[in-house]
Amino acid sequence: MSKQILTVNLQGLFINNNPINGDTAPLGSCKEALNTVVSRQGIISSRRGFSNYSNQIIGGDISSIFLYKNKKVIHSEDRIFRDDGNGVWSEIASNIELADISYKLRSVQAKNNLYFTSSKGIKKLESLTSPVKQAGIPKALNGNAILIDTGATWLASGTNVAYRCVIGTRDVNNNLLLGSPSQRLVISNTGFNEAYVDLTFNLPDGLTTDYNVEIYRSEASVNLDVEPSDELKLAGVHNITSTDLTNGYINFQDKTIPEMLGVSLYTNQSQESLVNANDPPPFAKDMTQYKNFTLYANTKLVGRAEFNFLGVGGDGFNPSNTITIDNVTYIGSTGNISALAQFEIVTSGTPARNIEETAYNFVNVVNSYPGNTSHYAFYTSSANDIPGNVTIETRSTGADAISITSNKGTAFQPDLTTPLLTDNDTSPNKIYISKADQPEAVPPANFVTCGSKNFPIKRIIALRESVYIFKQDGIFMLSGEDFVSFRVNLLDDSTQLIAPNSAISFNNSVFAFTDQGIISVSDSGVEVVSYDIESPLIQLLSNSNINLSFGVGYExxxxxxxxxxxxxxxxxxxxAYVFNQFTNTFTKWNVGLVKAGVLDRADNRLYFAKSDNRLLRERKDYKSSDYYDQEIESTLVSYSGNELILDDILNEMKVGDSVFQGSRNALITEIDINTKTITVDKTLDGWLVDEVIKVVKPIDVKIITNPITAGNPAKIKQFIESTFLFNNPSFRKLTLSFNTNFNETFVRTDLTSSSREGWGEIPWGQNWGGNTVSTASFRTLYPANTQRGLWSSIRIESKQAFNSFELMGISVICSDISERFK
Incomplete structure (x- = not known):
């Protein structure tokens, strides 16, 4: 009989292929690797434990954890909470509902602000103490003008001048924010005297006294027949007051002489042009930041609908006729009375002029009527268009359709006898792109489409050089340096994302759980990394709750x-399945029921949201105290020998838990609920009576090797002995078990150390880099009833708190048994 010495270097999980084939399940691969990590080649270790970050229940149902200004922020049901850095949580916002129940709240940080998705569009935080705001600046509304021919006059008789206004502000982080300009307002000086212009502009919702209105003006035309230019310059700035907010409009007297006009309006044709107006971000279900651009995916806009007045008076629209928008009825009248929703029907001029002025009156009343809370109106006919065109917009992005009807429907195009519905351009395959370094400025034409509209974007993630878009019809890649050069290309059409929250950026790749298993996506394509554990992953695909899955990167x-x-x-x-990208190995964790997670880069620890809406924090002090999970506090009433009496015995306390206080710790061997007494495995002096004592839960570590065949699974062998090689051992006891295919029941033996800091006395070499370390080896015979078989498996278990180890390898000695053996 020939002896064989097999050195088994542990390699993580290989559970998909033939377990007795050395090519598909290498020597040292594991059938089970629970609560372990393989962070260095050939070494398997116990994972670190997790403690309660605080005992405070956070809201109701935690869906997301993210970071802002080095603090953890949590979305729980419809509320947002912030951490003070010590596990004390404060509510900073309410009524923040998910954009879609199948999508978690998504967020990006840009310009020192935090932007996030919601059912009411993109929201933002400017600091951890400021209120949540709607992202973006509202579009400016219509204005009115009258001429004053006394005082500081400048507009010559027989000339026209044009205006637009823009709403602006500076946020807490000193970012300048400007909205889209108002519709064009033209006033003509038909009198005999020079005059100045007295302006009023209606104000949209959502403004405060932190905002201002910038008024821009053209040069005066040479005469009344010439349309004034749309190259506008700053005539003045009006800071909004509380009175303005009460009134719903601002008043500005433009007495600025032409020589004192200021900067050009950013939407001038000579600047960015009107098509690049700063519309607020769209409603979106996902978002990301890429090359200083903010991308919004799976979008809706404000609801819009257009109609045209065909005529007024006679067979057209007349006083007492009505237009009803979202159950608000506007009445044609002989004068404008905003408080009564009445607008003047003008019939004193030319047909075109009558239509224009009537439509403008209608717009003004819609925007100033106090009973209207759902929509705005804009006059959108230019000088060269047919007059009377009006656009209705919902006040909220992504709002449901509202209807527009009239009891004189034939006076409009389209006929408003049949309800006209607003359309919010629901585009599940669109990505809107902000201006560079302006996340709240999203021109309406700045979008790209991605694949079929029938398949919504599930996830969008940016890396350094590309953005990856996950849809049912494939994985797409957006690349380029700016909006002009951005291009979307199909990267892979054979892979579908199963769990959107599993897709994350990790080491300049995107990792995600798909119908192909766990994949890595980069510029070079899609790579399946989970083939060695594919079987259990594929079985999970049929679970109706698989969308609960989520991923966390631990760089x-x-x-x-x-x-x-x-x-x-x-x-x-x-x-959890844990993939180490350097060692190309998988292990498995169990940390309880969790809903979300994040790596806090400030302390480089993992945090997980438990199902009871508390937070777990990774233990990471690089001590033996890192190696246990939950802890339960009680008070020590008295002690004698190895018996400790507590003030309460909780149901969670079990035999096998450990108890500690200060530097003293021991293993619980008995619990007497009636006397509130626990018995521990050793007698220690110095326990502090009437002080807190902690009972801690061990980490359940279990490793089972794949069959060890000695290269020939068809030949009967005698397995004689094994030696376990440890680096930095720190455990009281490990349980070793052995079996063979002839006796599949594992037969156990305990490996007990002489001290908590490690039992081995034999120096066994050096650590990586040549540094001398504490190492140890342990040799044991195979139990008699597990010595014969075609192959053998070994199980290593640790179920004690404070236990940790790094198993470098297992040496197995076996010998062939003659074919004549029976």
Whole structure:
């Protein structure tokens, strides 16, 4: 019989292929690797534990955790909470509902602000103490003008001048924000005297005294027959007052002489042009930041509808005729009375002039009527267009359609006898793109489409050089340096994202859980990384709750962590598959039921939201105290020998837990609920009575190797002994178990150390880089009833708090048994 010495270097999970084939399940690969990590080649270690970050219940149902200004921010049901850095949470916003129940709240940080999705459009935080605001500046509304021919006059008789206004502000972080300009307002000096212009502009919702209105003016035309230019310059700035907000409009007397006009309006044709107006961000279900641009995906705009007055008076629209918009009725009249929703029907001029002035009166009353809370009106006919065109817009992005009807429907095009509905351009395959470094300025034409409209964008993630878009009809890639050069190309049409929240940026790739398993996406294409654990992942695809899955990137540990629910009845994820990109290995974690997670780069620790709406924090002090999970506090009443009496025995306390206070810790061997007594495995002096004592839960570590065949799974062998090689051992006890295919029941033996800091006394070499470290080896015989077989498996278990180890390898000695053996 020939002896064989097999050195088994642990390599993580290989559970998809033939387990007795050395090519598909290499020597040292694992059938199970629970609560372990393989962060260095050939070394498998116990994971660190997780503690309660605080005992405070945060809101109701946590859906997202993200970071802003080095603090954790949580979306829980419809509220947002911020952390003070010490586990104390404060509510900073309410009524923040998800844009879609199948999408979590998405966020990006830009210009020192935090922007995030919601059911009411994109919201923003400017600081952790400021209120949540609607992102973007409202479009300016219509204005009115009259001429005053006394005082500081400048507009010559027989000339025209044009105006637009823009609403602006500076936010808490000193970012200048400007909205889209108002419709064009032209006033003609038909009198005999020079005059100045007295202007009023209606104000949209959502403004405060932190805002201002910038008024821009053209040069005067040479005569009344010449349309004034749309090259406008700043005539003045009006800071909004509380009186203005009460009135719903501002008043500005333009006495600025032409020589004192200021900067050009940014939408002038000589500047950015009107098509690049700063519309607010659209309603979006996902968003990302790429090369100083903010991208909004799966979008809706404000609802819009257009109609045209065909005529007024006679067979056209007359006094007492009505237009009803979203159940608000506007009445044609002989004068404008905004408080009564009455607008003047003008019949004293030419037909074209009558239509224009009537339409303008209608727009003014719509925007100033106090009973209207759902829509605005804009006069959109230019000088060269047919007069009377009006656009109705909903006040909210993504709003449901509202109807427009008239009891004189034939006076309009289209006929408003049949309700005209606003359209919010629901575009599940569109991506709107902001201006560079202006996340709140999104020109209406700045969008790209991605694949079929029938398949919505599920996720959009930016890397350094590309943006990856996940849809049912494939994975797409957006690249380029600016909007002009941005291009969308199909990268892969054979892979579908299963769990949108699993897709994250990690090490300049996108990792995600798809119908192909876990994939890595980069400029070079799509790579499946989970083939070695594909079987259990594919089985999960049929779970109705698989969309609960989420991913977290742990860059310093080179790990992508995918949390999934193992069964369809779960409302949170119960296990995680952990992929180390450097060692190309998978292990498995169980940290309880969790819903969301984040890596806090400030302390480089993982945080997970538990199903009870508390937060877990990774233990990371690089001590033995890193290696346990939950802790339960009680008070020590008295002690004698190895018996400790507590003020309360909680149901969560179990035999096998550990108890500690200060530097003292021991293993619980018995619990007497009636006397509130726990018995521990050793007698320690110095316990502090009437002080807090903690009972801690061990991390359930379990490793089972794939079959060890000695290269020939068809030949009977005798497995004689094994040696376990540890680096930096720090454990009281490990349980070793062995089986073979002839005796599949694992037979156990305990490996007990002489101290908590490690039992080995034998120096076994050096650590990587040549530094001498504490190492140890342990040799044991195979139990007699597990020595014969075609192959053998080994199980290593740790179920004690404070236990940690780095298993570098297992040496197995076996010998062939003659074919005549029976």
């Amino acid at each position: 310093s540990e080179r790990s992508y962590i995918l949390f999934v629910p193992e069964t369809s009845d779960l409302t949170a994820c119960n296990i």
